[in-house]
Amino acid sequence: xxxxxxxxxxQLFFVLLQAQIGIGxxxxxxxxxxxxxxxxxxxxxxxxxxxxxxxxxxxxxSSRFPGLTLYEFAPLLVxxxxxxxxxxxxxxxxxxxxxxxxxxxxxISSNWAYPRTPHIIxxxxxxxxxxxxxxxxxxxxxxxxxxxxxxxxSIPFAILPIINHFEIHYLLPVASNGVGAIxxxxxKLVLAFSGFELFMWLYPFTEGSTKAxxxxxxxxxxxxxxxxxxxxxxxxxxxxxxxxxxxxxPVLYILKEVELIVIERIDLLFLTIWxxxxxxxxxxxxxxASTGLTHxxxxxxxxxxxxxxxxxVIPLAIATENRETLAGIGDKLNSVSIVLLFFIPIVLLxxxxxxxxxxxxx
Amino acid sequence: xxxxxxxxxxxxxLSATANxxxxxxxxxxxxxxxxENTKQLTALLGQSGDLKxxxxxxxxxxxxxxxxxxxxxxxxxxxxxxxxxxxxxMQKAEEAxxxxxxxxxxxxxxxxxxxxxxxxxxxxEGRSICIACGVERFSTRxxxxxxxxxxxxxxxxxxxxxxxxxxxxxxxxMKSPGLMIEYVQLGEKTNTRVAIIYExxxxxxxxxxxxxxxxxxxxxxxMFDPGxxxxxxxxxxxxxxxxxxxxxxxxxxxxxxxxxxxxLFGDGSPTCIIMPVTFFALYQSPDDYNDRTFPxxxxxxxxxxSFFIAILLPGFYIAIVGFHYEVLPPxxxxxMQGGVQTIPFPPIIEVLAMEVAIEIIREAGIRLPTxxxxxxxxxxxxxxxxxxxxxxxxxxxxxxxxxxTAIASFVAPSTEMSTATRLIRFPLMITASLFGFYGLMFGxxxxxxxxxxxxxxxxxxxxxxxxxxLKNVLQDTFIKQPAWKMNTRPLxxxxxxxxxxxxSREWKKK
Numbered sequence: 074x075x076x077x078x079x080x081x082x083x084q085l086f087f088v089l090l091q092a093q094i095g096i097g098x099x100x101x102x103x104x105x106x107x108x109x110x111x112x113x114x115x116x117x118x119x120x121x122x123x124x125x126x127x128x129x130x131x132x133x134x135s136s137r138f139p140g141l142t143l144y145e146f147a148p149l150l151v152x153x154x155x156x157x158x159x160x161x162x163x164x165x166x167x168x169x170x171x172x173x174x175x176x177x178x179x180x181i182s183s184n185w186a187y188p189r190t191p192h193i194i195x196x197x198x199x200x201x202x203x204x205x206x207x208x209x210x211x212x213x214x215x216x217x218x219x220x221x222x223x224x225x226x227s228i229p230f231a232i233l234p235i236i237n238h239f240e241i242h243y244l245l246p247v248a249s250n251g252v253g254a255i256x257x258x259x260x261k262l263v264l265a266f267s268g269f270e271l272f273m274w275l276y277p278f279t280e281g282s283t284k285a286x287x288x289x290x291x292x293x294x295x296x297x298x299x300x301x302x303x304x305x306x307x308x309x310x311x312x313x314x315x316x317x318x319x320x321x322x323p324v325l326y327i328l329k330e331v332e333l334i335v336i337e338r339i340d341l342l343f344l345t346i347w348x349x350x351x352x353x354x355x356x357x358x359x360x361x362a363s364t365g366l367t368h369x370x371x372x373x374x375x376x377x378x379x380x381x382x383x384x385x386v387i388p389l390a391i392a393t394e395n396r397e398t399l400a401g402i403g404d405k406l407n408s409v410s411i412v413l414l415f416f417i418p419i420v421l422l423x424x425x426x427x428x429x430x431x432x433x434x435x
Numbered sequence: 436x437x438x439x440x441x442x443x444x445x446x447x448x449l450s451a452t453a454n455x456x457x458x459x460x461x462x463x464x465x466x467x468x469x470x471e472n473t474k475q476l477t478a479l480l481g482q483s484g485d486l487k488x489x490x491x492x493x494x495x496x497x498x499x500x501x502x503x504x505x506x507x508x509x510x511x512x513x514x515x516x517x518x519x520x521x522x523x524x525m526q527k528a529e530e531a532x533x534x535x536x537x538x539x540x541x542x543x544x545x546x547x548x549x550x551x552x553x554x555x556x557x558x559x560e561g562r563s564i565c566i567a568c569g570v571e572r573f574s575t576r577x578x579x580x581x582x583x584x585x586x587x588x589x590x591x592x593x594x595x596x597x598x599x600x601x602x603x604x605x606x607x608x609m610k611s612p613g614l615m616i617e618y619v620q621l622g623e624k625t626n627t628r629v630a631i632i633y634e635x636x637x638x639x640x641x642x643x644x645x646x647x648x649x650x651x652x653x654x655x656x657x658m659f660d661p662g663x664x665x666x667x668x669x670x671x672x673x674x675x676x677x678x679x680x681x682x683x684x685x686x687x688x689x690x691x692x693x694x695x696x697x698x699l700f701g702d703g704s705p706t707c708i709i710m711p712v713t714f715f716a717l718y719q720s721p722d723d724y725n726d727r728t729f730p731x732x733x734x735x736x737x738x739x740x741s742f743f744i745a746i747l748l749p750g751f752y753i754a755i756v757g758f759h760y761e762v763l764p765p766x767x768x769x770x771m772q773g774g775v776q777t778i779p780f781p782p783i784i785e786v787l788a789m790e791v792a793i794e795i796i797r798e799a800g801i802r803l804p805t806x807x808x809x810x811x812x813x814x815x816x817x818x819x820x821x822x823x824x825x826x827x828x829x830x831x832x833x834x835x836x837x838x839x840t841a842i843a844s845f846v847a848p849s850t851e852m853s854t855a856t857r858l859i860r861f862p863l864m865i866t867a868s869l870f871g872f873y874g875l876m877f878g879x880x881x882x883x884x885x886x887x888x889x890x891x892x893x894x895x896x897x898x899x900x901x902x903x904x905l906k907n908v909l910q911d912t913f914i915k916q917p918a919w920k921m922n923t924r925p926l927x928x929x930x931x932x933x934x935x936x937x938x939s940r941e942w943k944k945k
Binding site: 081083084182186187190194195198199202205206209212213215216217219220221332334335336337338341342344345348349352 | 758759761762763764765767870871872873875876877880881883884885887888895897900901902903
């Protein structure tokens with residue numbers, strides 16, 4: 074399903090960045106401490122390294138098939154049936170990420186600021202604004218995603234006023250929880266870093282040299298790694314290891330205490346900005362899911378599949394408002410994402426290397 | 436419809452248009468008798484009261500003169516047609532005539548169109564043609580500075596209702612051989628001349644072609660207001676934002692043309708339509724370029740700030756009062772509380788009522804003579820504003836917010852943009868009253884996605900922010916660099932020639 078609209082490596086950078094930064098911006102300090110305790114920020118850096126490996130695999134794979142997305146080159150490598158199964162798997166995965174992120178978004182929003190608005194209203198609004206953008210082509214999406222990336226600048230500005238409240242001794246001695254704990258912490262973070270795999274779909278639509286594309290993808294992941302670990306570092310430096318265990322969104326709690334001269338509750342503004350990042354993630358994944366469905370149905374355009382998925386995602390997202398249930402679903406998705414984000418691309422790459430397949434040879 | 440180029444005998448090559456019209460009347464080639472020919476044309480015009488016929492003698496043969504007395508210059512008829520014909524020694528009438536513009540016509544339909552444009556038709560006994568002479572009289576007002584686009588410094592002239600004068604204003608400023616002027620005749624009944632003007636060496640030919648395609652597909656009875664033309668050629672008419680720039684200032688029109696944009700003029704209107712434009716071009720004022728860099732940039736930034744105030748402030752206020760009063764510092768809450776608490780209405784009703792009141796005052800004052808308009812402003816603004824607070828219907832803060840918003844909405848240097856900002860704030864107020872900050876966020880996301888989708892003549896409307904181009908952003912978007920740093924034209928109109936300036940300050944290096 075190749076649409077003629079292409080994007081530049083510069084736009085690819087921001088598309089991937091916006092795909093990665095979403096719910097995680099608020100929840101990652103909590104997720105990381107579950108396994109690694111106060112060394113969670115090292116787990117994030119470590120995960121960033123793994124992701125760079127994942128990007129390298131994706132890049133090697135895609136540069137062998139420069140004109141094809143994973144949906145198109147997988148059948149060439151592993152046969153039509155397994156290829157279709159893979160397409161189905163990825164489409165389902167993207168779709169469930171949309172549903173999961175949306176329901177997390179709804180539950181955090183209602184917990185934090187909007188307890189009396191029914192979930193379905195924000196679900197419908199979110200899906201409406203998402204569809205409004207996603208029904209356009211990739212280029213227009215990229216334009217918008219670059220535009221909203223200016224909001225990322227607000228994150229350092231929000232954290233800056235609290236630097237003098239940092240209690241660095243909460244973090245010392247560094248890495249004292251041991252390598253095992255740090256690795257365990259990383260394992261939980263795959264879902265937060267998901268987004269880099271989209272490189273394998275966006276590659277053929279990006280202009281420029283293969284190296285420029287790799288730089289954009291690697292740069293996007295590096296940027297989100299730095300941002301995530303910065304936010305996590307700041308959270309752990311404010312909350313003691315014991316406190317952080319009971320604070321699911323530490324960033325908001327920190328910002329609640331910050332006062333600027335005219336604004337008392339920065340957290341409410343930050344929550345609004347964070348909502349934009351969640352919505353951009355939803356946009357990209359819903360686009361991916363709808364192109365996947367388009368591919369499966371051999372449809373001409375992604376609009377009709379998009380509308381179907383958009384309608385389906387609302388009941389799924391509001392099905393459960395329970396935080397524990399959602400966390401359980403998140404854990405399962407996390408395990409699945411290890412397979413889909415790392416394992417399958419590696420297998421595909423090995424097959425490609427063994428069978429010496431390239432786009433020109435088929 | 437016929438499109439033809441300037442420099443040729445443009446006004447006379449109307450055949451294609453004329454052939455499609457007057458199909459019911461019995462036009463056709465002329466006969467040898469002058470009297471019969473004039474009778475034929477008179478019949479076609481239905482004995483119009485201002486149609487005059489005059490006989491004359493040329494070399495002892497009778498001739499006839501036919502014209503519409505309301506749109507021709509009678510002195511010029513006498514001086515350059517009648518007198519030369521009676522005094523000449525030449526054998527052929529064509530050689531005797533001293534009008535600069537004349538053409539032979541053998542067809543009554545062509546002749547009729549020429550007659551309606553203010554030509555004088557000459558018939559000679561024994562010749563089956565007529566000679567059309569251009570002695571039109573143009574009624575124009577004097578050139579004045581446009582009322583709604585005043586500048587502090589810089590040129591103070593403005594376009595008028597006559598297309599020829601407007602083109603003259605452009606030609607006077609731009610003596611480039613690349614200046615292309617193409618005419619199109621539009622309007623089934625009004626037969627309005629529309630000019631497409633561009634700089635051949637800069638404007639992208641694809642855009643020019645697209646513009647011609649759009650203009651040529653117009654099929655309408657009348658065409659004399661720029662609004663008609665805008666609606667016909669604009670990319671998305673169902674958008675709150677204007678995708679064309681309308682200006683009455685020659686300097687603004689030319690500056691945009693030099694960026695590779697295309698100008699559209701309609702005869703009978705002083706407004707020039709410019710396409711493709713960007714959102715940011717609508718925020719550029721000729722004043723910026725006459726200012727020094729720092730003030731120029733400051734005032735431009737101020738305009739964008741005002742854009743956000745104009746669309747967001749009432750919504751923001753409603754969201755804070757209705758949902759998130761804890762965002763404000765305690766001292767401020769105490770100050771506001773007293774006023775807000777006693778108001779019998781929810782904030783949305785309060786603000787909405789005041790916003791609508793201001794719009795009513797504006798609309799009421801706009802067409803009234805200045806003294807009455809001022810009175811309305813005082814009665815509306817001061818009396819109502821003060822009385823409504825004393826009566827306890829509306830809080831003081833609301834009045835401040837509404838007043839600030841109203842002033843900010845008039846800052847945009849383009850009337851259409853200022854109207855657009857005033858409209859956009861209403862949906863944002865409603866979403867804010869329903870969903871607080873999230874409502875504003877959703878509303879703004881819809882707005883910015885819409886901005887990213889919008890195109891003007893097929894070019895991205897929100898350039899250079901989306902798609903992002905750092906060089907253009909820093910050059911002339913939010914800030915205005917000194918003229919010697921504006922080396923390249925903005926890329927949004929894909930100009931053929933990118934370089935606009937180079938090394939103008941080379942003297943400094945020596």
